[in-house]
Structures are given as structure tokens and as C-alpha cells.
Amino acid sequence: MKPIRIVLAEDQAMVLGALGALLALEADMQVVALARDGAEALAAVRTHRPEILITDIEMPGLSGLEVASALHGEKSATKAIILTTFARPGYLRRALEANAWGYLLKDKPAEELAAAVRRVHAGQRVVAPELAADAWSEHDPLTERERQVLRLAGEGHASSSIAAQLELSEGTVRNYLSEAMSKLGAGNRVEAARMARAKGWL
Amino acid sequence: MKPIRIVLAEDQAMVLGALGALLALEADMQVVALARDGAEALAAVRTHRPEILITDIEMPGLSGLEVASALHGEKSATKAIILTTFARPGYLRRALEANAWGYLLKDKPAEELAAAVRRVHAGQRVVAPELAADAWSEHDPLTERERQVLRLAGEGHASSSIAAQLELSEGTVRNYLSEAMSKLGAGNRVEAARMARAKGWL
């Protein structure tokens, strides 16, 4: 009986180590590499060709979603499980579009991780049930420009500063923000940025 | 040789379980309880009277800092180690004021957790070195009102909404924000809120 070989990616070293310890306790699993960012994760998967990649989303450089996308693009046999803090419909949608096999929340009991690994290894998809319904309910109504402008606005940049960074005129920036606010039903730019972020659209 | 008895508190169940697994691997340690929020942590410490409490800061209800404070107040023999994502001087300062024995970052390698537990158990204080210098460098210049107003402003509330929630006049709210912005050197309310949050003042 060959063990399930796993690569783990997570940017907080202590959490990474702890999850590694958790999985190492399972007799039928073997953690073959630990990665602290998306680039390391991608490299580790390419050299070790594990059955399973478990990856966080928010990591420096490449995000976990981008890693899953890249693997899907190169037709890797490794199945990706996204493990994240955030129950954001947009994240799940992007995960499914990247052909991820699992989407798990860090909120869930620790036992569910090993269980999910086994189910995915057996060819089942595993998705946090509280999100399954939401995923396709609302799609991101924002254009790419609106997202860029919203991101900066959410960080406290003034219109003039956003305009300078994106090489737009200030009026255009205000127009994009106004559009985004009305699409999202927000009363101001900050609220709009928070709403979009909560949905996983930024 | 009696084991070091530990209570662990952390709101993300999977991380909690994983850290528990990590510490359970250490022969000289015993995890006697897991808590998912501050209230549970406090209760667990009171009933189990462990040598060590390891706690996250950001948890629903009571924060880890408030738990440490409460234990200090009731002269508990349990030594608190704060384990957090955030390298914020204000957090460390509050931890030290609450007489915490350790302040560790989740960024650090997993081995450091057990090492810190042993050092704290032996009577040493353990503080993430990159923060030691910063802790007393800048003190929070904001008044309580300014903090309240900044929190709401950072969430995207308009002055009128903040005024309604805090039962202030709108002009007063703008004055507080203006004051806070000038104290922090920020160009607008959002930037001010972000700066204060980054320092651990909110």
C-alpha cells in the first residue's frame, strides 16, 4: 500500500509546520515537501509529482489560486486542495475554474483535512458545503479597471494618487469608482472596496 | 519528570488542531485543553491550571490580550504566551502590560513554539526580537474617541453614520478624524485607519 504523497503550501511557517505534523500522523500519508509561497509550491509539485497539493490562497508572489491554475494549465496529475481562512464565493469560483479538487476552510476541525485528502485522492471533489450554493449565485460585475481602482481606493489612496499610479485622468478614476459603487450598491469607495473584497473579487 | 501542561487557544479550528498535534509530539509536554475563543480559554485555564497558556490574539469575544490581562489580574500562576500573525508594536506593548511571558509570531518556524514553551516554563521571557526594540518606541497618540471614530471610518462609514452610532454631531466626528489624521500624518481617514491598525492601536 503506497502512501498518499502530499506537498503543503502555506505562508505562515508555524502553521505550515503544524499542518505538516498533523498529516504526518496519518499512516497512509507522506508529506514530501513544504512550501512557503506559490513559487516554491509550484517548484515542489513539479519535482515531486505528488498525488495531492494542499495550498493556502493568500501567499506572497503567486497565490494558491494561481498555482492551481498553472498546474491545471500544464495538465499536472497532482490534485489541488485549497485551504483558506476565507469563505468568499469569488475565491471558490476561481478555485473551481482552476479545476481545484477541494476547497476547505481553516475554520473546520483538523480531522477534516485528512478526510478531504483521502476523498480527493479517491477521485471525489470536496467543497465546503456552506459555499457550494453561493459559488455560482453572483458573478463579479466589475471590470478589470474597476477592480484596480477599487483596490487602491481601499488602501486609502486619493483619486489623484490612483490616477497617477494607473496613468489615468482623475475624472476617469472618479467615474470608475462611481460605477463600481453603483454596481455594488455601496455608499462610498471604502464600503465598495470592502464589499468587493468580502466577495473575493479583489 | 512531570510534563509541562498546556492550554491552547486559537479560533481557526484546523490551526488549533494542528498546533495541538505539533505540541503533542513533544515528550515533555501535554496539551490539556483546546479553546476556540477567549472565554473558553479563560475557563479552561481556571479549571486545568496549566503551566502555560498559548493564545492567539484575534478571537471572537475576548481577545487573547484580554485573556492574558484577566489572568494577570487574578494572579494566576499560568504563564501566557501570545501567538499571533501580527508584528504590531501596540499588540506587543499591550501583551507586556498584561504581563504575558511570550510574544511569538506565526511567521516563525514551528520548532520555535516548543522551544518558547520550555524557555517560558523555565522562567525566561520570550519576545520576537524584531519587535523588542519597537515596542516602547512609539506610544499610541490617539484618544479613545479618536480610536472609535477611526475604526468606523475604516469600515467605510460616512461621517453622518459615525455620528449617529456614537451619538455625536457630524462636525465633531470630522474634527476627531481631522485630529487623528494630523497625529498620524495621514492624508485621509482611510489611510489614518490603516496606519493605526498596522500599529496595533485599533
Next chain:
DNA sequence: GCACCCTCGTGACTTTTGTCATGCGGTTAG
């Protein structure tokens, strides 16, 4: 080719923010 959408821009207008001076009552430290 035509409709449609995204991008980018202008200009004029209203509303919201941010600034500053000033004032009053309460608390606290010297």
C-alpha cells in the same frame, strides 16, 4: 456592418470631507 461593451476622457454640478478658529463644561495634576 452593427450592436454592445470596455476604456478613457471632459465638464459641470452637488455632496461629503477635511481644516481652522473658537467656545464651554468637566477632570486631573501640580
Next chain:
DNA sequence: CTAACCGCATGACAAAAGTCACGAGGGTGC
């Protein structure tokens, strides 16, 4: 007691932010 600070408020003004209408170009899809 008094000076200093905080909390709260006003009013007036300047600067940003947000709204609306309109228009020009580029790309996509049918």
C-alpha cells in the same frame, strides 16, 4: 486654584469625492 487636557459642539471655508451626461476609439460577437 489654575493650567492643561479632553469631550463636545458651531460655523465658515477649501478641497475632495461622487454624479451625470456626453463623446471618441477599440474590440468582440453575430
